[in-house]
Amino acid sequence: xxxxxxxxxxxxxxxxxxxxxxxxxxxxxxxxxxxxxxxxxxxxxxxxxxxxxxxxxxxxxxxxxxxxxxxxxxxxxxxxxxxxxxxxxxxxxxxxxxxxxxxxxxxxxxxxxxxxxxxxxxxxxxxxxxxxxxxxxxxxxxxxxxxxxxxxxxxxxxxxxxxxxxxxxxxxxxxxxxxxxxxxxxxxxxxxxxxxxxxxxxxxxxxxxxxxxxxxxxxxxxxxxxxxxxxxxxxxxxxxxxxxxxxxxxxxxxxxxxxxxxxxxxxxxxxxxxx
Numbered sequence: 001x002x003x004x005x006x007x008x009x010x011x012x013x014x015x016x017x018x019x020x021x022x023x024x025x026x027x028x029x030x031x032x033x034x035x036x037x038x039x040x041x042x043x044x045x046x047x048x049x050x051x052x053x054x055x056x057x058x059x060x061x062x063x064x065x066x067x068x069x070x071x072x073x074x075x076x077x078x079x080x081x082x083x084x085x086x087x088x089x090x091x092x093x094x095x096x097x098x099x100x101x102x103x104x105x106x107x108x109x110x111x112x113x114x115x116x117x118x119x120x121x122x123x124x125x126x127x128x129x130x131x132x133x134x135x136x137x138x139x140x141x142x143x144x145x146x147x148x149x150x151x152x153x154x155x156x157x158x159x160x161x162x163x164x165x166x167x168x169x170x171x172x173x174x175x176x177x178x179x180x181x182x183x184x185x186x187x188x189x190x191x192x193x194x195x196x197x198x199x200x201x202x203x204x205x206x207x208x209x210x211x212x213x214x215x216x217x218x219x220x221x222x223x224x225x226x227x228x229x230x231x232x233x234x235x236x237x238x239x240x241x242x243x244x245x246x247x248x249x250x251x252x253x254x255x256x257x258x259x260x261x262x263x264x265x266x267x268x269x270x271x272x273x274x275x
Contacts, residue, residue, distance in 0.1 A: 019195070019196070019268065020193050020194060020195045020268075021193070021194045021195075021261060021264045021265050021268065022191060022192075022193050023191060023192040023193075023194070023239060023252060023255055023261055024187055024188050024190065024191050024255070024256070025187065025190045025191070025192075025203075025239075025252040025253055025254060025255060026183060026187045026236075026253075026254040026255070026256065027182060027186075027187060027254065028120045028121070028254070029120075029178070029179055029182050029183070030179075030182075030183055030187070030233075030236070030254055030256075031116065031119065031120040031228060031232050031233060031254075032116055032120065032175065032179060033179060033232070034112055034116055034232055035112060035113055035116050035172075035175060036171075036172040036173075036175040036176040036179060037172075038108065038109055038112045039109060039168050039169075039171055039172030039175070040168070040169070040172045040173075040176075042100075042105045042106075042108065042109050042163070042168045043165050043168030043169040043172065045100065045105060046098050046099065046100040046105060046163075046164065046165040046168060047098055047165050049098075049099075049100040049101060049102075051098070051099055051100060051101045052095035052096065052097060052098065052099065053095060053097040053098070053099035053162075053164055054076075054084075054095040054097075055085070056076055056078060056084070057078055057079055057082040058079070059079045060076050060077065060078050060079065060082075061076070061077045062074065062075075062076055062077075063075055063077055097164045097165075097166070098164055098165035098166070099162060099164045099165070100162070103159065103160040103161055103162055105162075105163075106160075106161030106162045106163050107156070107159050107161050109161075109163065109168070110161050116232070119227045119228055119231075119232060120228070123225055123228070124225055124226070124227055124228070125224045125225050133226070186205065189202070189205040189206070190202060190203055190204065190205065190252075192239070192241070192250070192252055194214070194265050194268060195214075195268065196214070196268045196269065197213065197214055198211055198212065198213060198214060199211070199212045199213075199214055199217065199241070201241075201250055203250070212243060214269060215244065216243075216244025216245070217241060217242065217243055217244060218241075218242040219239065219240075219241055219242075219262055219265050219266075220239070220240045220241075220242065221237050221238070221239055221240075221255075221258045221259060221261075221262050222237055222238040222239075222240060223235075223236075223237035223238075223258065223259070233254070233256075234256065234257075235256070235257055235258070235259060236254055236255060236256050236257070236258060237254075237255060237258035237259070238251065238252065238253045238254070238255065238258070239251075239252040239255045239258055239261065239262070240252075
């Protein structure tokens with residue numbers, strides 16, 4: 001008795017995954033990475049400096065005294081009736097706060113903070129960037145010709161900004177955590193996904209996607225802010241999507257590596273035209 005062989009199972013062909021380009025729009029907080037980076041560096045340098053900070057009352061005198069069993073030592077003489085901070089046993093507490101001896105660390109950190117606040121909030125696009133650089137160059141030239149650099153250096157040396165290691169690390173670590181959550185979590189909720197035939201857009205957290213056809217659509221990058229886009233933005237820029245048959249534009253500010261993103265989008269559109 002012959003048996004009829006079972007037919008082979010149908011062949012399942014999985015279509016290849018469609019290639020896509022994901023574009024995320026970042027907030028202005030993205031440009032604040034130098035603040036936490038420099039803060040962490042200043043904290044490590046303060047720790048490596050090995051100095052300690054002690055707080056004393058006003059009118060405390062610093063003198064050199066001969067101490068029995070210790071020889072000649074520098075001592076601090078507190079005003080009458082004043083005491084150093086005490087521990088639970090009533091003994092003077094030894095200094096434990098890490099503080100760099102040089103005030104330059106605090107001056108550098110404060111300078112970086114002020115510069116980032118200005119750059120991330122005051123746009124200097126196009127000609128404004130050129131004018132600012134030209135103004136700085138002219139001021140440097142004038143100061144050199146008038147010989148007032150020594151006066152400027154002397155005035156700057158009078159700045160004494162000091163932050164202990166705990167201050168640097170606490171500010172920087174909190175800012176780093178907020179920066180990381182914002183850049184890698186919240187900013188990824190506003191995006192544009194480009195395939196060879198469609199563009200899916202979500203411009204608000206929790207909002208739905210809007211789908212457009214790429215026919216007649218053009219993509220433009222804007223990198224005209226030297227300080228924001230190139231110096232601290234690491235090649236970032238604004239992506240502007242122009243739709244056909246309408247004057248409305250889709251603006252995606254602060255896109256990281258916007259130049260390479262544009263090239264990938266152009267390649268996808270060209271592949272669609274070939275097909």
